[in-house]
Amino acid sequence: MSFSPSAAPNTALIGVPGGRHLLDTPALLLDLDGLTRNISRMAEFVRTHGVQLRPHAKSHKSVEIARRQVAAGAVGVCCATLGEAETMVAAGIPGVLITSPIVIDGKIGRLVNLAARAAPGGVMVVIDHPRNIEDLAAAAAAANLAHPLDVLVDYAAGYYRTGAADADAVVALARQVAGLPQLRLRGLQAYAGNIQHIDGRTERAAAAATVRASVQQVIAAAAQAGIHFGIVTGAGTGSHAFDAQERVFTELQAGSYVFLDGEYSRVLADAEQSAPFDIALFVQASVVSVNHPDWVTIDAGTKVLATDSGFPVVAAGQRPGSRYVFAGDEHGKLVGPAEERPDLGERLEFVTSHCDPTVNLHDVYHVVQGDTLVDIWPIDARGK
Amino acid sequence: MSFSPSAAPNTALIGVPGGRHLLDTPALLLDLDGLTRNISRMAEFVRTHGVQLRPHAKSHKSVEIARRQVAAGAVGVCCATLGEAETMVAAGIPGVLITSPIVIDGKIGRLVNLAARAAPGGVMVVIDHPRNIEDLAAAAAAANLAHPLDVLVDYAAGYYRTGAADADAVVALARQVAGLPQLRLRGLQAYAGNIQHIDGRTERAAAAATVRASVQQVIAAAAQAGIHFGIVTGAGTGSHAFDAQERVFTELQAGSYVFLDGEYSRVLADAEQSAPFDIALFVQASVVSVNHPDWVTIDAGTKVLATDSGFPVVAAGQRPGSRYVFAGDEHGKLVGPAEERPDLGERLEFVTSHCDPTVNLHDVYHVVQGDTLVDIWPIDARGK
Numbered sequence: 001m002s003f004s005p006s007a008a009p010n011t012a013l014i015g016v017p018g019g020r021h022l023l024d025t026p027a028l029l030l031d032l033d034g035l036t037r038n039i040s041r042m043a044e045f046v047r048t049h050g051v052q053l054r055p056h057a058k059s060h061k062s063v064e065i066a067r068r069q070v071a072a073g074a075v076g077v078c079c080a081t082l083g084e085a086e087t088m089v090a091a092g093i094p095g096v097l098i099t100s101p102i103v104i105d106g107k108i109g110r111l112v113n114l115a116a117r118a119a120p121g122g123v124m125v126v127i128d129h130p131r132n133i134e135d136l137a138a139a140a141a142a143a144n145l146a147h148p149l150d151v152l153v154d155y156a157a158g159y160y161r162t163g164a165a166d167a168d169a170v171v172a173l174a175r176q177v178a179g180l181p182q183l184r185l186r187g188l189q190a191y192a193g194n195i196q197h198i199d200g201r202t203e204r205a206a207a208a209a210t211v212r213a214s215v216q217q218v219i220a221a222a223a224q225a226g227i228h229f230g231i232v233t234g235a236g237t238g239s240h241a242f243d244a245q246e247r248v249f250t251e252l253q254a255g256s257y258v259f260l261d262g263e264y265s266r267v268l269a270d271a272e273q274s275a276p277f278d279i280a281l282f283v284q285a286s287v288v289s290v291n292h293p294d295w296v297t298i299d300a301g302t303k304v305l306a307t308d309s310g311f312p313v314v315a316a317g318q319r320p321g322s323r324y325v326f327a328g329d330e331h332g333k334l335v336g337p338a339e340e341r342p343d344l345g346e347r348l349e350f351v352t353s354h355c356d357p358t359v360n361l362h363d364v365y366h367v368v369q370g371d372t373l374v375d376i377w378p379i380d381a382r383g384k
Numbered sequence: 385m386s387f388s389p390s391a392a393p394n395t396a397l398i399g400v401p402g403g404r405h406l407l408d409t410p411a412l413l414l415d416l417d418g419l420t421r422n423i424s425r426m427a428e429f430v431r432t433h434g435v436q437l438r439p440h441a442k443s444h445k446s447v448e449i450a451r452r453q454v455a456a457g458a459v460g461v462c463c464a465t466l467g468e469a470e471t472m473v474a475a476g477i478p479g480v481l482i483t484s485p486i487v488i489d490g491k492i493g494r495l496v497n498l499a500a501r502a503a504p505g506g507v508m509v510v511i512d513h514p515r516n517i518e519d520l521a522a523a524a525a526a527a528n529l530a531h532p533l534d535v536l537v538d539y540a541a542g543y544y545r546t547g548a549a550d551a552d553a554v555v556a557l558a559r560q561v562a563g564l565p566q567l568r569l570r571g572l573q574a575y576a577g578n579i580q581h582i583d584g585r586t587e588r589a590a591a592a593a594t595v596r597a598s599v600q601q602v603i604a605a606a607a608q609a610g611i612h613f614g615i616v617t618g619a620g621t622g623s624h625a626f627d628a629q630e631r632v633f634t635e636l637q638a639g640s641y642v643f644l645d646g647e648y649s650r651v652l653a654d655a656e657q658s659a660p661f662d663i664a665l666f667v668q669a670s671v672v673s674v675n676h677p678d679w680v681t682i683d684a685g686t687k688v689l690a691t692d693s694g695f696p697v698v699a700a701g702q703r704p705g706s707r708y709v710f711a712g713d714e715h716g717k718l719v720g721p722a723e724e725r726p727d728l729g730e731r732l733e734f735v736t737s738h739c740d741p742t743v744n745l746h747d748v749y750h751v752v753q754g755d756t757l758v759d760i761w762p763i764d765a766r767g768k
Contacts, residue, residue, distance in 0.1 A: 081683075287487070288546060
């Protein structure tokens, strides 16, 4: 006895007129025109500002989207995990930067194996600890790598999630790398995740300026020690417009801009100009129960919508007076005025509150243009 | 160029002494002895109390665990989604009850297709709306099903997520089903998700008693109308001990008991006797950065730990004074006293705050016994 996987019912809808409204729900939707515009706009932005873009693939985990970003001029992609990097390198994506230290033995072995198969510069990794540097060099030596392993020093830049604490620590790590033939110092990473979601353009700009000033001090201290960073990488979607200034960063890591979510849309909307990106990611759900007078129940709960940044919101143009409330792992409630009440089986689309962890719940993107399902793309590195 | 999938590095560790401490992290761990005890204890509980068990597979989404539950006496499994049901039926799991209405056209087609391939009674589904009953009957007729489609009337039982609102509505739906040759009325579902997590045994018992009384009224009203429910199904891990009383429910749907999570462990611990189940599910993480004096950073964030029910906690026996704080999609911070501070690369295990959505983030269970990785089981219905 064999049954088709869950994506299969929707595969048959590709190209069918109105297929967007016939999908098996819950379904993750990617608006192709919005995605294309977002990729173009960021590509244009970095061109205009004279910086490079190495967008973070942890947002989309998709080879197809990475290819489109590279085709639009990105120098590569950032990855949060070794599994993501393995997926991207295997698919031929160039310039993969792993933005978190790779520490435990098994992972270091896989990293060196990955670097051995990739072109020089095809895989880079950040370091923030002397012992990790020793371990990477030893593994590279043991594997007899044909080219040195490319590393960037990670600087905590105010967030202190990963990274060296100050300029002295950065310089010490850079010197250690420079003294090891198995490693090649490629640059500096300074990602301040804590400033990306600050409300208010003025406040966010000020926070980003503080981070940049501290990065500039680190760069200056390194220069005095004779160390020059070819790459200085950082910035997210929330700070990208500021971090392209003053030539501190040579490249930006922004990732969420490809989709925009409820959180970033709100943050960027209070900019002087309105948000430069379009919301391109939605979750479609169906109404499965209509027996309560005050709400209807839909088939999208915490297993298809990330809960860490608040509630999803009904997509523009659909029921502006109604709101989503989580109602368990598989269900949500739509609460709203009687005149907006949907009928049993009706479909609704929601803007996710946080795109990255929502994408990580799904196996595929349903790529739509208008009312048409034009393609289904795998979320290649989901769960990796 | 091809690289092994993310699970592969751990496959090589099966049977290796101490393999539990060599895993690629973050990793979902399932303690086999705890799982086995939990399955046995619930099997023994329902045997003693003269009710059946049809445990909810939405918690584990695993064919292997479903098989073990059935082998221990369960009459089948509950599924929250059609995709889960397809997975379970395809694997030969009997008595699959879909606990949420199947409403949209594409899904109804798949449901009838599934019922056609399964044995009579192999697939059952709940209904809570007259139009849905018509749609199911029409689809069953169109498919020329060899046996009627088995349905249960869903009663809201205070939660109002899905289900008919009151006894009159239940009776009307049951009558409608009884009048259609394509459908067969199998029973009544009354699941009160809202009472499962009530703190305090007395308060939870009282809430469960109120629900049971209302279910009993529904059953009585139906009996007066000449309708008898063969199956009366409900109860979760939080209310199972109460819902086995008074012969209201013929079977229990509890699911989380196989793992127990932080939330249920807390709820059940204030029972008169201590919690009868063991915590069997953990997430293992590694320390990836140690540069801040007040915390270390570990490689487990919102993409491997569900965030909807608070923070995970450090597993028993490990660093009782330290606590986990989310620090983004891929990271957490462990904050604690200096004497408990772990070193770079050290592994820690955490009890998840909510098991179901945490399991849904992972592709496999790393099945451990003591220090040994004894097997890796797929989470077959993940994302379905």
